[in-house]
Amino acid sequence: MPIHPQIAEILSHIPPADGSRPDPAAMRAADQQRVTPMEDRLPLASVEDTTARAATGDVPIRIYTPVEADSYGVIIYFHGGAFFSGNLDTHDGVARALAKETGYRVVSVDYRRAPEAAYPAGLQDCYGVVRWVAENGESLNWDGTNLAIAGDSSGANFVAAVAAMAHDDGFDRITHQVLFYPSVDLDFDLERYESLRENARGYGLETIGLKPWNSFYIDGGADPADPLVSPVKRSDLTGLPPALILTAEFDPLRDEGELYGQRLRDAGVDATVSRYAGANHGFVQNFSWIPEYFRAFAETAEFLNQLPPEERS
Known part of the structure; x- marks a missing residue:
């Protein structure tokens, strides 16, 4: 299917990339201008800014509580x-x-x-917060069972890298x-991925x-050949x-994400890959107001709340 018409309309006003290096300060300021006003945000039981005391030092975090519950x-x-x-x-x-x-x-x-x-x-901050959560589960009312890591784009890179770091350290508390x-x-x-050519221009x-x-x-020292930088290069995903x-149909990164899922399955990992038709990179963050893309959150909830494979009938 073609790019979703509501996405296409917005993309039509965005100039194409020219290959220049972005200005971090300018990009961050522009991002901040697009932040949704507080009064328009989805209400939850509580949202709290605090810090996690990780091995790397204090890391700012924000804790979102959907409803009041025991765990x-x-x-x-x-x-x-x-x-x-x-x-x-x-x-x-x-x-x-x-x-x-999700209720999480x-x-x-x-x-x-x-x-x-x-x-x-x-990356160390992210891993450190995961360890901090597991060590301070009582104060978070963690149920002691379900501990997921999630992220988008480069944040999803950290998800894959943190999962590998935890496995190599013998830290087995991450469940999803x-x-x-x-x-x-x-x-x-x-030459590595067809989607880099198919979706090269015009999709954000x-x-x-x-x-x-x-x-x-x-x-800053992140070597693309290092599996902690390019997790799809990890030789053993068991x-x-x-x-x-x-993944998104019109995303240059589509094929590498789908290859990672296939490599996980080949290694015996329970992995689901779901391609969103008509979507582009960033659709979960930018276009979840479109009902068919808000479905990403429901799919995540189904994944997190299903029984483990050994308990499914």
Whole structure:
């Protein structure tokens, strides 16, 4: 199907990428101007800004509580933004919708960003918050069972990397990983994926912009050949948590996300890949007001709340 008409209308007003390197301060300021006013945000039982005391130091977090309850599953959310942009506010709507639809308490992580913080600072912050949540579950009313990590785009890169780090450390508390249109291969060779050519121009995120937008992360020491930077390159994916991967039809990153899902399945991991027709990169954050794309949150809820494979009839 073609790009969704409501998305197409908005894209028609966005100039094409020219391959130049973005200005982080300008991009962050522009992102902030698009933040939804507080009075228009989805109401929840509570939303609290606090800090997690991780191994890397204090990390700002925002905790979203959907309803008052005795205990909750927990989702730890890593926002996208090409490793240099995005924050708790830009992805506040995503976190609220996840909490509302899943019934989980959501912990959104304000990790350190490039270029001010070199690799692996942001990744370590994300992993540190996961460990902090598991160690402080009583104060969060965590049910002790369901602990998911989720993220979009570069945040989904952190999801895959954190899942691998936890596995290698013998930390087995992560029960699910949710990746929205993940950036899991920072080698942007056009020969690697058909979607880099098919969706190169005209759909918001453009192939010509991938290298300059990710340059701050790579220039800060993130080697695209390292599986913690490009998780699809990890040789052994066995033992990782069950995964839900949502991709977009008109996304240059579509094929790498779907390959990652296939490689997880080949390694015996319970992995679901769901391609959203007519969607582009960023649709969960930018276009969830379109009913067929808000479905991403319901699909996530179904994934998180289903019985594990061994208990399904």
